[in-house]
Amino acid sequence: MHKHIFEAMKFKKDSLLLLDQTKLPFEEVWLELSNADMIIEAIQNLRVRGAPAIGICGAFALYLSIYNDNKLLVDEISLKREANRIKGSRPTAINLSWGVDKVVDFVGKCINLNEIFDFVYSLYLQEIEINEKIAINGAKVLPEGSILTHCNTGSLAAPGIGTALGVIRKMFQMRKLNLVYVSETRPLLQGARLTVFELERDAIPYKLIVDSASGMLMRNFMVDAVIVGADRIAANGDTANKIGTFMHALAANFYNVPFYVAAPMSTIDFSIATGEEIPIEERDKAEVIRCMSSLTCKDDTSALNYAFDITPAKFIKAIITENGVYSPNEILTLLD
Numbered sequence: 001m002h003k004h005i006f007e008a009m010k011f012k013k014d015s016l017l018l019l020d021q022t023k024l025p026f027e028e029v030w031l032e033l034s035n036a037d038m039i040i041e042a043i044q045n046l047r048v049r050g051a052p053a054i055g056i057c058g059a060f061a062l063y064l065s066i067y068n069d070n071k072l073l074v075d076e077i078s079l080k081r082e083a084n085r086i087k088g089s090r091p092t093a094i095n096l097s098w099g100v101d102k103v104v105d106f107v108g109k110c111i112n113l114n115e116i117f118d119f120v121y122s123l124y125l126q127e128i129e130i131n132e133k134i135a136i137n138g139a140k141v142l143p144e145g146s147i148l149t150h151c152n153t154g155s156l157a158a159p160g161i162g163t164a165l166g167v168i169r170k171m172f173q174m175r176k177l178n179l180v181y182v183s184e185t186r187p188l189l190q191g192a193r194l195t196v197f198e199l200e201r202d203a204i205p206y207k208l209i210v211d212s213a214s215g216m217l218m219r220n221f222m223v224d225a226v227i228v229g230a231d232r233i234a235a236n237g238d239t240a241n242k243i244g245t246f247m248h249a250l251a252a253n254f255y256n257v258p259f260y261v262a263a264p265m266s267t268i269d270f271s272i273a274t275g276e277e278i279p280i281e282e283r284d285k286a287e288v289i290r291c292m293s294s295l296t297c298k299d300d301t302s303a304l305n306y307a308f309d310i311t312p313a314k315f316i317k318a319i320i321t322e323n324g325v326y327s328p329n330e331i332l333t334l335l336d
């Protein structure tokens, strides 16, 4: 196994063991989820999050539905209805549909339950390999120095070493990394809670910053590159990622700091032309008016909570995938 593998999910024949990310970094609580409803709840409440991770969990949710009701093996309409229910749990990350659809296709060819389990597990193992390749490709092209990242794109968000955080880990191994600036990622603090948790484990030097500090840091020449993950990449290279990503990209563009996106090929949605068509999840206002369950304002405060934003392709220097490093305008040419 690879050095940095930290497993946040484990697969049993009758359940998924999941590290509850809402409790990190204060407590390491493992959940045992034995049906699709429980996995949907975990996805919706961000107990598991990050596009590749929810893709695998979605695939496993459909396996569990089949395990709990063998009728789904032979009833295509019910199988597709169940698949759509799971896919609907969060709208923005295309990887969720990707993972569920892989299982639907496989069931079209094979109705042996053990083989379906093995298939889902093989998707998980493949993701580990894919992320290793992304890390190698990314670490070659990023400049040496200090890197700013947003949200969490590590082992908690993607099997193996992660996507953007995998690149950062590889840069650290190659001694190309000075420091990681981790933006805290309001409202749910994936940066402060989860990315810091992962960097601490690997003893990688970092500084936590508030999200709004990135422009100031870039102005002071403290950031040599920005790297983030993606939830969905349109055919023109426009990229949906955690809310706040676009603001970092704007600042990076203004100060000529290269801005990179790292994601598996499965995050590219060739069926849509531009970022305009990417569905953006809107979440409960309760997340905005609180910080870690404490109210930060009066509880009747009106609030708006978009979970993702779109970074236009023109602000992205390159998209780093397992197959290679591409300028956003090359993405469409990758469709085979």
Ligand SMILES: CSC[C@@H](O)[C@@H](O)C(=O)COP(=O)(O)O
Pocket (backbone or CB within 6 Å): 046, 049, 050, 051, 052, 093, 150, 151, 152, 153, 154, 157, 158, 162, 163, 164, 190, 228, 229, 230, 231, 241, 242, 243, 307
């Ligand atoms: C490798 S994870 C890539 C993205 O999914 C990640 O950057 C992100 O935006 C996650 O959002 P989240 O709401 O925490 O699921």
